Structure formats: C-alpha cells, structure tokens
Amino acid sequence: MGIKDDAVEVRAQGWRTLAALHGSIEAELEKALQASSDLSVVEYAVLDALSRQDGWHMRMQQLARATALSSSATTRLVNRLEDRGLLTRILCADDRRGIYTELTMTGQKLLEAAKPVHDETLASALEAAESVPELEPLVRALGALQRV
C-alpha cells in the first residue's frame, strides 16, 4: 500500500506547492499592476493574450479558456476593458453569434507601459519564492520548462 499512498501524498504536496506559489505571485502582480496601470492580473492577461494573437482575433470563448474564467465573467471582463477603451468588440461576419475582440491603440499603449512592470514584478516574485525552501524546487522546475 505504501507506494500508492506515497503517490497520492506526493501529488497533494505538489498541488499545495503549486497553489502557494501561484497565490504569492498573483498577489504581487495584482498589487504592482493595480498601482501602475489600474489593471488586475486577469485584465493584463487578456490584453497580453490579445497582443500575442498578432493580427488575429479572439472569440469570447477562447478568451474564457485562456483565462480559466467562466463565460459570464469573460463578458464582464471584456465590458470593463471596452468601457475603458482598451479593446473593441467586433461582430463576426460569418457567424453572427460570435464576437471578436481586438486591442485598440490605447490598449496597446497601456499594455506596453504595463509589461515592464509585470515582467520585473514577476522576476522579483520568483526570486523571493526561490528563497522559500518549500517553493524553491518548483521555481527551478519552472525555469527549466521547454522553451517553445
């Protein structure tokens, strides 16, 4: 029984580590982005994802999956960003149920301004986490992931 129980415990331990690391990084990013650009972490993630789709559009559903959010949350998220003029909704020509979202110039500018803050905060959060014994191995593993 030992072997199987061990596997369960290893997974649970890994999950706790993952959750802890995620939580601490997210908290720091949240503060930094909020202060510098009045953006939440998910909002930044959306802008970032859209900018990455260079020249291509994303539908609400894709956005929902990319952010691990429900579709209703995605609707409101896009509403907020649209109200601030950071992105626009574009109706699909071919499937009129679908809606594309696209960064506006303002959105691109804001993202450009937020990106260095995001990257630096991420770096320092990872550095801080690396000095926590429980998190250190996961941080190392993160850095060693295959470079796409």
Next chain:
Amino acid sequence: MGIKDDAVEVRAQGWRTLAALHGSIEAELEKALQASSDLSVVEYAVLDALSRQDGWHMRMQQLARATALSSSATTRLVNRLEDRGLLTRILCADDRRGIYTELTMTGQKLLEAAKPVHDETLASALEAAESVPELEPLVRALGALQRV
C-alpha cells in the same frame, strides 16, 4: 540583448503555464468538493492544514498565510466553518488577542470523507492536464519534486 529578453519571455511563459494549470485544477477540485462535501477549495485547504498540525493549533494569521488569503477573508472563512461546527475557536491563554483554531470531531469526519474525493479529482485533473501539450512539462515537473 537576446539572452536577457529570452529570460523574461521564459519566465512569462512559465507563469502563464503555471496559472493555466492552477486554474484548471482548482476549477475541477471546486466542483468535486462542492458536490461531495459542500466545501470550497480554500475551505478544504483549511481543514487539511489544521489536521496536518497534529495536536498543534494554528492562529488566524498563520491560516491567512497558509491560504494566501487576507485576514478579513480568513475571519469570515473561519466563521463559516465554525457555524457548520467543523472547527472551534480557542482563545490563547498567553496572548488574549490571539485565537487558535482546532478541528472538531465533525470536521475531522468531513475531512476524512472529502479527502478521497479530493485526491482522486486531483489525480484525474493532473492526468487530463498531462495530455495538454502546453501543460504537460509542468505536470511532469510537479511529479518530480523532491519528496519531503
């Protein structure tokens, strides 16, 4: 410049992967625990953390750190669990500002019932994530973390 920029991009990519994996696992755990025991993921984490502190007590602050929650959220979280009779508050004798929390028998029973659900869901969520190309390397890395 290439090298430094690469490092930034690798970190950002790693963070997106981490966030995606965390999000998908949390969503599945949330559903499963909600359905089987009417517990949220954080609530389970609290019960689990308390049971792990075998014979030892935790203060609100520790709990807050362990769950990556604010202290106000921790207060209300403990309130919910206390109202359901899953744990009890115990005033510190030495520092009367402090409050210890302890699992009740009911809490232990519920945790015992929820644990297999939690573990199985975690296992299947990891398995599912392993078949997503972007997540696979991180899942592998998780399993290979040092066994404490």
Next chain:
DNA sequence: GCTAGATACTTGCGCAAGCAACTAGTTCAG
C-alpha cells in the same frame, strides 16, 4: 420552409474576497 435543438453571448442574483476603519489587548519609554 419550418420547427427542435445546439451554440454564443448577456443578465440577475447571491457569495466570497479585499481594503480601510475600528476594537481590544500588549509592549515599552519616560
């Protein structure tokens, strides 16, 4: 061409989280 069912998004409602202000208990300088 029309109706039944699926899909894409939006909206109403209740819950939980964070921040800031508050209370109660502790510590320490003078």
Next chain:
DNA sequence: CTGAACTAGTTGCTTGCGCAAGTATCTAGC
C-alpha cells in the same frame, strides 16, 4: 503607572465571480 505605538482580529463597504436563466443565431431533420 500612564499613554503612545504596535499587533490580532472583526466589521462595513465595494467589487468581481459563478450559476442559472434568457435572448439571438445557427444547424439538422422532416
């Protein structure tokens, strides 16, 4: 011994999330 500074926890207010229900559009079978 007294009051100022600090710490632990709680409470009021606002905000964002998920679920479930609703609307609009698309697709298939007859």
